[in-house]
Amino acid sequence: MRTALSALTTAWLRYCRSWGLWALLVLTVIGARFMVARDDGSAIVIAVDHHLPVATAGMVGVSLGIVVSTLLLPAGFIYLRANTTRRQPWQIEEATAASRIAIGLGRFAADCAMFAIVLVALTLAGWFLAWIVVAPGRLDLWQVTYPLWLIAAPSLATLAALRLLCDALPWTRGALGETLFLIFWLASITASGGLAGRGTGVGANLRDFAGFARPLIYAAPPGDPDIAIGGAPVAPGRLELDVLAGVCSPGYIPSRLLWLAIAACIAIAAGVVYRPHRPRRTRRSSRLSAWLTPGAPPKANAAAPPAGPVGLPWLSVVLSHARLIFPGRVALGLAALAALAGLAGDNRHVASPACLLLLIFGLSAQAGRTEARGMQALLGTMPVAVWAGRAAFIAAGTCVSVVLAVPAMLGQGAAAPLALALATGAAASTLAAALAALGGSAVAPRLLLLILWYGYLSA
Amino acid sequence: MQRPETASAVGIVHHRRKTAIAFPGARIALAGMRAPPATAPGGTVSDLILRDIVKRYGQRTVLKGVSHRFTAGLTLLTGPSGAGKSTLLRLVATAERPSAGQILWNGASLPGATKALRRRLGYAPQAADLPDDLTARECARHIAALKGLDRRQADAQFGAITDAIGLHADINGRIATFSGGMRRRLIFAQALLGDPQILALDEPTAELDPDTARRVCALILARAASAIVIMTTHLAGELAEAATESLRVEGQTLHRQTANAA
Numbered sequence: 042m043r044t045a046l047s048a049l050t051t052a053w054l055r056y057c058r059s060w061g062l063w064a065l066l067v068l069t070v071i072g073a074r075f076m077v078a079r080d081d082g083s084a085i086v087i088a089v090d091h092h093l094p095v096a097t098a099g100m101v102g103v104s105l106g107i108v109v110s111t112l113l114l115p116a117g118f119i120y121l122r123a124n125t126t127r128r129q130p131w132q133i134e135e136a137t138a139a140s141r142i143a144i145g146l147g148r149f150a151a152d153c154a155m156f157a158i159v160l161v162a163l164t165l166a167g168w169f170l171a172w173i174v175v176a177p178g179r180l181d182l183w184q185v186t187y188p189l190w191l192i193a194a195p196s197l198a199t200l201a202a203l204r205l206l207c208d209a210l211p212w213t214r215g216a217l218g219e220t221l222f223l224i225f226w227l228a229s230i231t232a233s234g235g236l237a238g239r240g241t242g243v244g245a246n247l248r249d250f251a252g253f254a255r256p257l258i259y260a261a262p263p264g265d266p267d268i269a270i271g272g273a274p275v276a277p278g279r280l281e282l283d284v285l286a287g288v289c290s291p292g293y294i295p296s297r298l299l300w301l302a303i304a305a306c307i308a309i310a311a312g313v314v315y316r317p318h319r320p321r322r323t324r325r326s327s328r329l330s331a332w333l334t335p336g337a338p339p340k341a342n343a344a345a346p347p348a349g350p351v352g353l354p355w356l357s358v359v360l361s362h363a364r365l366i367f368p369g370r371v372a373l374g375l376a377a378l379a380a381l382a383g384l385a386g387d388n389r390h391v392a393s394p395a396c397l398l399l400l401i402f403g404l405s406a407q408a409g410r411t412e413a414r415g416m417q418a419l420l421g422t423m424p425v426a427v428w429a430g431r432a433a434f435i436a437a438g439t440c441v442s443v444v445l446a447v448p449a450m451l452g453q454g455a456a457a458p459l460a461l462a463l464a465t466g467a468a469a470s471t472l473a474a475a476l477a478a479l480g481g482s483a484v485a486p487r488l489l490l491l492i493l494w495y496g497y498l499s500a
Numbered sequence: 501m502q503r504p505e506t507a508s509a510v511g512i513v514h515h516r517r518k519t520a521i522a523f524p525g526a527r528i529a530l531a532g533m534r535a536p537p538a539t540a541p542g543g544t545v546s547d548l549i550l551r552d553i554v555k556r557y558g559q560r561t562v563l564k565g566v567s568h569r570f571t572a573g574l575t576l577l578t579g580p581s582g583a584g585k586s587t588l589l590r591l592v593a594t595a596e597r598p599s600a601g602q603i604l605w606n607g608a609s610l611p612g613a614t615k616a617l618r619r620r621l622g623y624a625p626q627a628a629d630l631p632d633d634l635t636a637r638e639c640a641r642h643i644a645a646l647k648g649l650d651r652r653q654a655d656a657q658f659g660a661i662t663d664a665i666g667l668h669a670d671i672n673g674r675i676a677t678f679s680g681g682m683r684r685r686l687i688f689a690q691a692l693l694g695d696p697q698i699l700a701l702d703e704p705t706a707e708l709d710p711d712t713a714r715r716v717c718a719l720i721l722a723r724a725a726s727a728i729v730i731m732t733t734h735l736a737g738e739l740a741e742a743a744t745e746s747l748r749v750e751g752q753t754l755h756r757q758t759a760n761a762a
Contacts, residue, residue, distance in 0.1 A: 043645050043648070044645055044646055044648070046645070047641070047642050047645030047646065048642070048645075051631075051634065051638065051639075051641075051642040054633075054634060054638060055631060055633045055634060058633045059633065125633055126631075128629040128630070128631055128632065129629060129631065130628045130629055130630050130631065130639070130643070131628075131629060132595065132625040132627070132628040132629065133623060133625065133628050133643055133646075133687070133690060134643075134646055135595055136593045136594055136595050136618060136621060136623040136625075137618055137621075137643070137646040137647050138615045138618035138619045138647070138648065139645075139646035139647070139648070144646070317595070319595075319596055
């Protein structure tokens with residue numbers, strides 16, 4: 042109990058001192074503003090059967106719940122993985138007799154408390170928005186609050202638990218953790234969207250992890266309602282939706298409570314399956330692993346002269362970044378395979394996304410390495426300025442992207458694949474550099490770029 | 501032959517089988533908290549035995565056939581960089597498991613006895629991902645809680661330890677503002693919390709100025725009077741005189757260097 046309490050208070054203290062929490066609060070409140078649609082449908086809309094819903098207090102609450110599911114879940118995951126509580130003294134913690142379950146539960150409680158603060162901010166923003174958009178006679182602050190908390194709280198608690206689970210296992214502490222979370226997030230939204238029909242009960246509602254589908258579907262006109270979130274065309278006139286009836290529909294509230302319980306179970310499971318940070322075990326030698334691992338270094342020359350200056354220092358930094366974006370034979374082999382797919386045909390939907398996906402992992406890893414605090418302290422003492430180093434990184438990423446598009450250019454003519462490679466490479470590199478510089482790690486660029494990549498693949 | 505009583509520059513007065521500390525801060529390790537019994541619950545003297553330990557990282561064998569019995573007193577581990585000193589210490593500190601062989605704590609074999617050993621362990625790794633946004637005191641409180649120590653007593657003991665090693669004035673400062681030496685002292689101080697029966701210290705005096713290093717050494721020797729203290733170092737220097745034994749890690753195994761006391 043004392044261990045859990047200490048983990049809770051320590052993590053809470055750290056959250057209170059974190060600039061990232063303020064960034065998350067600002068992002069949430071701004072996101073809330075954009076989730077309340079304009080009448081012309083020019084901004085982000087929530088439309089049912091191509092009509093915007095009438096702005097009721099309940100609808101504002103549900104809209105804010107959608108902010109959580111679409112915007113706050115990935116942002117929250119980035120915050121948990123990349124910001125204040127990323128550094129834990131595991132070297133010391135793992136040599137104590139303290140229960141990992143207790144430590145995990147303490148941190149889970151702190152994460153939930155932090156998300157509760159975010160929800161309070163979102164609630165206040167919702168009250169303000171409701172005061173502006175809801176007709177004066179229909180304003181009821183409670184009707185804004187409880188749909189929002191019912192939708193958002195279980196999702197956020199599960200997010201906190203999933204973060205713990207990802208941090209508990211060696212192979213999900215890195216890029217795989219972010220990728221799995223992305224898959225989970227996309228799958229959860231898809232599953233919620235697929236909640237067609239009016240099947241009720243706890244089991245049916247459990248599929249709606251994001252929590253916003255049931256209130257919308259339950260209140261929609263009979264038939265198979267068409268629900269659109271995002272930039273969808275809307276017809277004139279608004280639709281009256283009793284979303285509060287959906288919130289109170291049979292099985293909905295128990296399903297949300299069940300998700301809270303599932304989150305707590307995941308947090309406990311994270312403690313049970315926790316594996317310490319230990320050096321990786323390399324597999325026994327095989328021909329493949331022998332080829333993949335670098336061999337013995339060349340014989341050292343004791344009389345080697347001191348290294349002289351390079352003619353174009355900035356260019357050498359570009360080349361160095363380019364080499365480190367795809368380090369090792371595995372990465373190079375995969376990149377070559379993805380690039381060669383460009384010869385086959387559909388560059389836009391096969392080769393380009395495949396190359397971009399590999400580039401995202403390479404770019405985010407290299408940006409994370411470069412922007413690590415210790416590395417920045419060292420880079421600050423180099424003749425090439427830090428900003429010039431970042432520019433070199435962007436140039437390197439763009440060049441690598443263009444090189445990967447060479448087979449497609451040969452197969453289909455230069456113009457279109459080149460333009461695509463230049464645009465995607467430059468955008469991905471710039472975002473990776475900016476986000477890694479902000480967060481000081483590879484987590485934020487990796488997750489955000491993966492989300493954007495998914496959009497690119499689907500478009 | 502009985503050795504004459506001598507006083508070294510650190511103020512350590514040592515005599516055969518007896519070490520007393522003249523340094524003013526030396527007794528504070530025992531202040532603030534009740535010292536644990538020098539013997540195991542069963543009444544036997546605490547000991548830690550390594551039996552035919554092998555540690556491999558992939559193809560590379562770091563330790564091979566290492567056997568040793570650690571008893572109360574200071575054991576210095578020396579040897580060239582990369583020889584396996586820190587690996588041996590991590591094995592003792594249960595931060596890693598051996599590839600083969602057995603570790604016995606008071607007669608019970610690990611991993612079964614891991615929890616029992618950890619309850620009596622203080623471990624100062626070479627580096628730790630200290631939470632920069634906490635103060636030293638907050639960090640120590642958290643680690644004390646993980647060790648299952650009383651918060652007030654741990655606070656008092658942490659104050660005493662940090663006072664002795666010249667860190668007390670900074671314990672309310674954020675770790676982010678700490679220098680390398682201050683971080684090193686914080687890692688050392690947390691290891692001493694609760695007066696553990698076994699102390700595993702990985703180069704605790706690295707990055708410290710000579711005066712602070714002497715203060716740290718005085719505390720280490722004070723603990724060595726009643727606990728098993730295993731310490732890796734490149735600069736044994738004055739400590740070698742006071743150490744119970746000095747072992748050299750080289751060529752994947754342990755070599756006994758000197759022994760001041762049986």
